[in-house]
Amino acid sequence: xxxxxxxxxxxxxxxxxxxxxxxxxxxxxxxxxxxxxxxxxxxxxxxxxxxxxxxxxxxxxxxxxxxxxxxxxxxxxxxxxxxxxxxxxxxxxxxxxxxxxxxxxxxxxxxxxxxxxxxxxxxxxxxxxxxxxxxxxxxxxxxxxxxxxxxxxxxxxxxxxxxxxxxxxxxxxxxxxxxxxxxxxxxxxxxxxxxxxxxxxxxxxxxxxxxxxxxxxxxxxxxxxxxxxxxxxxxxxxxxxxxxxxxxxxxxxxxxxxxxxxxxxxxxxxxxxxxxxxxxxxxxxxxxxxxxxxxxxxxxxx
Amino acid sequence: xxxxxxxxxxxxxxxxxxxxxxxxxxxxxxxxxxxxxxxxxxxxxxxxxxxxxxxxxxxxxxxxxxxxxxxxxxxxxxxxxxxxxxxxxxxxxxxxxxxxxxxxxxxxxxxxxxxxxxxxxxxxxxxxxxxxxxxxxxxxxxxxxxxxxxxxxxxxxxxxxxxxxxxxxxxxxxxxxxxxxxxxxxxxxxxxxxxxxxxxxxxxxxxxxxxxxxxxxxxxxxxxxxxxxxxxxxxxxxxxxxxxxxxxxxxxxxxxxxxxxxxxxxxxxxxxxxxxxxxxxxxxxxxxxxxxxxxxxxxxxxxxxxxxxxx
Numbered sequence: 001x002x003x004x005x006x007x008x009x010x011x012x013x014x015x016x017x018x019x020x021x022x023x024x025x026x027x028x029x030x031x032x033x034x035x036x037x038x039x040x041x042x043x044x045x046x047x048x049x050x051x052x053x054x055x056x057x058x059x060x061x062x063x064x065x066x067x068x069x070x071x072x073x074x075x076x077x078x079x080x081x082x083x084x085x086x087x088x089x090x091x092x093x094x095x096x097x098x099x100x101x102x103x104x105x106x107x108x109x110x111x112x113x114x115x116x117x118x119x120x121x122x123x124x125x126x127x128x129x130x131x132x133x134x135x136x137x138x139x140x141x142x143x144x145x146x147x148x149x150x151x152x153x154x155x156x157x158x159x160x161x162x163x164x165x166x167x168x169x170x171x172x173x174x175x176x177x178x179x180x181x182x183x184x185x186x187x188x189x190x191x192x193x194x195x196x197x198x199x200x201x202x203x204x205x206x207x208x209x210x211x212x213x214x215x216x217x218x219x220x221x222x223x224x225x226x227x228x229x230x231x232x233x234x235x236x237x238x239x240x241x242x243x244x245x246x247x248x249x250x251x252x253x254x255x256x257x258x259x260x261x262x263x264x265x266x267x268x269x270x271x272x273x274x275x276x277x278x279x280x281x282x283x284x285x286x287x288x289x290x291x292x293x294x295x296x297x298x299x300x301x302x
Numbered sequence: 303x304x305x306x307x308x309x310x311x312x313x314x315x316x317x318x319x320x321x322x323x324x325x326x327x328x329x330x331x332x333x334x335x336x337x338x339x340x341x342x343x344x345x346x347x348x349x350x351x352x353x354x355x356x357x358x359x360x361x362x363x364x365x366x367x368x369x370x371x372x373x374x375x376x377x378x379x380x381x382x383x384x385x386x387x388x389x390x391x392x393x394x395x396x397x398x399x400x401x402x403x404x405x406x407x408x409x410x411x412x413x414x415x416x417x418x419x420x421x422x423x424x425x426x427x428x429x430x431x432x433x434x435x436x437x438x439x440x441x442x443x444x445x446x447x448x449x450x451x452x453x454x455x456x457x458x459x460x461x462x463x464x465x466x467x468x469x470x471x472x473x474x475x476x477x478x479x480x481x482x483x484x485x486x487x488x489x490x491x492x493x494x495x496x497x498x499x500x501x502x503x504x505x506x507x508x509x510x511x512x513x514x515x516x517x518x519x520x521x522x523x524x525x526x527x528x529x530x531x532x533x534x535x536x537x538x539x540x541x542x543x544x545x546x547x548x549x550x551x552x553x554x555x556x557x558x559x560x561x562x563x564x565x566x567x568x569x570x571x572x573x574x575x576x577x578x579x580x581x582x583x584x585x586x587x588x589x590x591x592x593x594x595x596x597x598x599x600x601x602x603x604x605x606x607x608x609x610x611x612x613x
Binding site for chain 2: 076
């Protein structure tokens with residue numbers, strides 16, 4: 001029980017680690033509850049917000065809310081019941097409306113302008129201006145095979161993602177152009193290509209999908225990949241990273257293993273030595289972008 | 303649909319589309335109907351709904367022209383001088399923020415697909431003509447099946463139907479068009495909420511300021527996965543984003559207006575697009591919470607007509 005309470009508390013700590021909008025919400029609720037009396041719809045919204053914020057912060061009630069979600073969702077989703085955006089916006093308007101100085105002279109204008117600037121500063125400092133979360137999720141490999149773990153620059157990562165998607169489209173076009181129109185294409189490629197294939201073209205089957213590296217996707221299915229498929233994934237990623245040693249010697253065996261699993265199209269980094277594989281005529285090769293596309297000849301035996 | 307604003311009608315139309323798509327989806331899953339039947343069903347539903355609304359509008363207009371049930375538009379109160387400098391300034395700020403968000407959605411490749419397979423599922427539906435005939439991530443047939451809670455969600459079918467009817471790719475629809483629609487409908491929901499919180503005509507500047515702060519929060523508040531702004535800007539097609547951006551603020555607005563029966567639409571819409579079988583969703587606690595507070599207020603005041611209450 002203590003562990004679960006700690007989990008609920010840790011969820012809150014992680015939730016407010018990067019940005020402080022929940023803290024700003026609490027501050028505005030304090031102002032609204034102890035300030036001018038609010039009746040009618042406004043009063044109901046404030047009381048609802050206050051109660052739900054307390055429910056989400058207190059570990060015991062937070063745990064109950066997480067149980068309501070059957071414990072499947074993360075802590076952050078219990079905050080869905082709190083109208084954070086609506087309450088901060090209402091609180092902000094109420095503060096500015098109540099505290100502004102009446103009049104059209106310079107003193108009133110200066111005071112109101114300064115108050116507005118401070119309010120904007122509070123809003124901006126309570127949040128992280130957005131980019132951090134996306135870049136950190138991509139860099140941490142949360143669901144994406146793209147991303148240089150050494151950069152959290154949003155622009156650089158967005159460019160990487162755009163380039164990766166364009167490369168994937170280019171490779172797909174080359175694969176479809178070179179493959180026989182009668183064959184169902186079963187593709188094996190580095191993760192940065194497979195990341196986009198099924199999202200761009202539903203006609204191509206894959207040896208494995210995004211759930212190989214994005215484990216959250218395994219919640220959608222009961223199946224698990226066999227050990228052989230997982231080994232092929234490890235090998236391909238080692239080849240793409242340049243960490244796999246003696247790849248030239250292993251390539252024919254890996255291709256045979258992939259062929260047994262139904263693969264008839266393989267994408268490899270351009271620098272891969274494929275001479276030995278091409279020698280027996282089972283595969284044809286073409287180059288596109290920074291890859292070599294190997295296509296199995298129709299009717300070739302394993 | 304009596305007494306509904308344009309914003310209400312837009313949101314209800316979106317919910318209606320979700321309902322139609324969900325019905326078509328369930329027909330595919332449990333009735334083994336092909337995807338083309340779902341498309342026809344959806345298109346027919348939209349046409350019938352559109353015709354019904356058109357006939358109603360025409361009857362209303364005819365009623366106005368013949369003087370029956372004519373409503374006179376209220377003349378602005380004396381001293382109400384229209385658009386002030388403050389109103390114009392706030393409106394400009396809101397428009398700039400809104401345009402910035404549109405640019406973010408359309409010009410950059412900031413799509414968070416982590417833990418989500420909607421785009422692949424839509425492509426699979428378009429390719430195979432059925433839903434979950436193959437594993438969306440690999441294109442191979444399922445060997446172990448998939449959980450029921452996934453099979454019953456109709457959001458991928460809605461998107462696939464829209465792709466088929468609009469003739470655009472799943473990638474473009476889900477990463478650009480849908481997030482833009484969600485952003486627009488979200489602002490409509492918050493506008494309806496603003497009208498409840500600032501109901502007087504003299505407070506219209508505050509209504510607009512409310513919307514401007516919401517826009518600022520969407521930009522600034524996108525610092526973490528799970529925040530409203532993050533959902534809209536980086537994964538606007540997800541069911542959780544539609545819930546947080548549209549359904550929840552709309553549910554709140556309906557509760558503040560005591561339109562309790564209409565909240566059922568939001569509950570059902572959420573059930574169709576989010577994993578509601580893990581709990582009963584977020585809209586239900588909102589409705590229950592607001593209902594409980596309303597009951598508490600009534601008990602405190604001792605009557606149904608509380609001082610300061612509206613309608």
